[in-house]
Amino acid sequence: MKFIKFLKFDIRQGIFYNLCLIISPILIATVIFIDFIFKANRYKAFDIINQFVSFGDYLFYLYGGMTEYIPDYGEVFMFPVVWSVVFLIAPFILLNYPIKDMVGNGQHILIRSTKRTYWWLSKCFWNMAGTLFYHFMIQMTGLALCLIFQAEVTNIIHVDFVKAAFRVRPEEIRDVSVLLTSAVLLPVCVSVSVNMLQMTLSLFIKPIYSFFSVLLVFIISAYLLSPVGIGNYAMLLRHDKVLLYNGVSVVYGYAISIILLLLSMLAGSIRFHYYDILENI
Amino acid sequence: MLLNTVRLEVSKALKNRSFYTSLLLGCMIAFLAFITDLGIYRNNLYILQADAMNPMYASSSLFNLWIGGEPFSLGSTIYFFVFPLLVTIPYGWSYCEEKNSGYTRLMLVQCGKRNYFLSKYIAVFLSGALAMVIPLLCSFLVSALFFPAVLPSPIYCTTNGIFYDSLMSALYYTAPLLYVCIYLCIDFIFGGLIACISYVCSCFVKYRVVTVILPLFLLLGFHYVRQFVYVSPMIRYKEISPLFFLRPVQVVYSASWTVIMIEIIVLFLVTAFLIFLWERRHEVY
Numbered sequence: 001m002k003f004i005k006f007l008k009f010d011i012r013q014g015i016f017y018n019l020c021l022i023i024s025p026i027l028i029a030t031v032i033f034i035d036f037i038f039k040a041n042r043y044k045a046f047d048i049i050n051q052f053v054s055f056g057d058y059l060f061y062l063y064g065g066m067t068e069y070i071p072d073y074g075e076v077f078m079f080p081v082v083w084s085v086v087f088l089i090a091p092f093i094l095l096n097y098p099i100k101d102m103v104g105n106g107q108h109i110l111i112r113s114t115k116r117t118y119w120w121l122s123k124c125f126w127n128m129a130g131t132l133f134y135h136f137m138i139q140m141t142g143l144a145l146c147l148i149f150q151a152e153v154t155n156i157i158h159v160d161f162v163k164a165a166f167r168v169r170p171e172e173i174r175d176v177s178v179l180l181t182s183a184v185l186l187p188v189c190v191s192v193s194v195n196m197l198q199m200t201l202s203l204f205i206k207p208i209y210s211f212f213s214v215l216l217v218f219i220i221s222a223y224l225l226s227p228v229g230i231g232n233y234a235m236l237l238r239h240d241k242v243l244l245y246n247g248v249s250v251v252y253g254y255a256i257s258i259i260l261l262l263l264s265m266l267a268g269s270i271r272f273h274y275y276d277i278l279e280n281i
Numbered sequence: 282m283l284l285n286t287v288r289l290e291v292s293k294a295l296k297n298r299s300f301y302t303s304l305l306l307g308c309m310i311a312f313l314a315f316i317t318d319l320g321i322y323r324n325n326l327y328i329l330q331a332d333a334m335n336p337m338y339a340s341s342s343l344f345n346l347w348i349g350g351e352p353f354s355l356g357s358t359i360y361f362f363v364f365p366l367l368v369t370i371p372y373g374w375s376y377c378e379e380k381n382s383g384y385t386r387l388m389l390v391q392c393g394k395r396n397y398f399l400s401k402y403i404a405v406f407l408s409g410a411l412a413m414v415i416p417l418l419c420s421f422l423v424s425a426l427f428f429p430a431v432l433p434s435p436i437y438c439t440t441n442g443i444f445y446d447s448l449m450s451a452l453y454y455t456a457p458l459l460y461v462c463i464y465l466c467i468d469f470i471f472g473g474l475i476a477c478i479s480y481v482c483s484c485f486v487k488y489r490v491v492t493v494i495l496p497l498f499l500l501l502g503f504h505y506v507r508q509f510v511y512v513s514p515m516i517r518y519k520e521i522s523p524l525f526f527l528r529p530v531q532v533v534y535s536a537s538w539t540v541i542m543i544e545i546i547v548l549f550l551v552t553a554f555l556i557f558l559w560e561r562r563h564e565v566y
Contacts, residue, residue: 035505035508038509038512042512071353071355072353073351073353073439073440073442075353076352076353076442076532077352077358079358079362081501081504081507081508082505084501085501085505088501089498092494092498095490095494096488099490207490208366208489208494209302211366211490211494212363212366215362215363215366216359216363219359219362219363220355223355223358223359224355
């Protein structure tokens with residue numbers, strides 16, 4: 001059985017026939033957009049912002065995250081809820097399919113293929129495609145809603161909106177005016193590698209604990225601003241181009257994401273080679 | 282018959298590897314919070330010893346240095362974010378598993394629908410409630426070994442995180458132990474009810490992993506509703522999100538008995554209705 005056949009099957013079954021993967025990002029993007037536009041209208045009414053928001057602001061609202069948290073008695077940690085929803089739903093949706101595919105029909109396909117590596121590689125590409133599709137759907141829904149609500153379709157960022165929406169102190173961030181494509185793609189890239197890590201971990205531990213690990217990775221990253229915490233690269237507010245002090249490097253973020261992605265694929269491939277499918281499922 | 286079924290289900294719920302794993306994870310997170318708090322306490326002692334005028338003994342005590350008493354350590358942050366998972370891991374998945382394997386059919390023949398669903402509800406509730414409270418209790422008891430149980434003073438309300446409009450603030454500053462006990466009871470009830478959401482999810486979803494994780498997203502979704510409710514910075518709202526008000530310390534807005542009671546009643550009625558009426562009438566064969 002050819003690799004391309006595997007991939008076609010996975011893309012069809014795991015993405016195009018996966019209603020959850022199609023509907024959830026649209027739903028999430030719509031709810032977040034309504035929240036975003038409500039806020040923008042409120043700020044405009046109170047003269048907090050001078051100009052109306054743009055698509056760039058929406059993307060920043062999605063992937064902004066939070067600035068550095070400094071623990072103190074008076075400073076309560078408030079997890080970034082929009083960011084958490086966007087980054088946690090993707091691993092949740094993508095968690096079940098590979099495990100499901102190891103039983104029933106999937107098992108027959110695996111036996112017929114006679115090559116475990118093809119099966120694993122196909123799942124890896126499916127995982128990447130699924131995550132990219134998820135973020136693509138979120139962004140495209142946002143774009144469509146921007147057109148409907150007559151928001152500017154540009155990558156311009158209005159810093160006054162960002163400061164108000166994220167409750168950022170003026171001295172914390174730079175006066176960024178344009179959202180660079182490289183900055184927007186990094187959170188997506190981090191999401192791809194973390195989802196891959198989750199899929200690999202689910203070969204070593206139960207899927208629920210692999211999701212738990214991913215949850216921990218994200219929450220610890222939100223709590224600690226550190227170049228080691230991969231979640232930091234998924235927050236635009238923590239990039240060195242945005243945050244005035246201690247920001248994380250975008251280039252370094254790409255490097256870490258790609259290394260994590262490749263390592264996860266390799267570790268998963270080795271593990272899957274010796275994986276007892278009949279025993280573990 | 283009911284008593285036997287309840288005993289069997291509770292025994293299955295509390296004597297399984299998932300329950301122990303959940304407790305272990307919860308206790309590890311609580312221990313992480315304890316390590317941070319111990320560091321803070323030692324640091325505070327050094328600072329306070331240097332100040333001969335006002336030693337401020339009441340500013341650092343057991344009641345603001347256990348996992349539930351402070352809202353800023355990593356351990357505390359993690360615990361009160363992941364608890365919906367910790368309470369569903371022990372036994373929330375059981376109905377889904379038993380339905381898929383056909384065990385439910387056998388049980389229904391043996392003990393009847395009412396007995397089976399009721400015993401399962403009690404077992405899931407207990408497992409979730411205990412998984413929620415045991416790590417908190419362990420954290421409190423371990424912290425009590427190291428931090429003095431000084432009566433908190435309202436003068437240091439910023440370090441205590443309990444303000445004049447906080448839930449049971451009068452009790453906190455007069456009988457803090459009772460305050461902790463009552464809060465543990467609230468957490469116990471919510472832990473159980475959130476675990477029962479997972480049980481309800483099993484009625485609609487056939488994948489174990491989905492039933493365990495779904496309550497977390499339901500709570501996260503409900504938490505997101507805050508963005509639409511808390512629109513005015515001038516109004517002192519009441520906290521509606523369990524992710525915040527289940528902390529024995531005020532996070533943003535103060536908790537209120539009305540909100541807590543309404544959410545308990547709604548959660549109980551919804552879970553009970555779906556299990557005892559909707560699922561009971563559902564064909565299992």
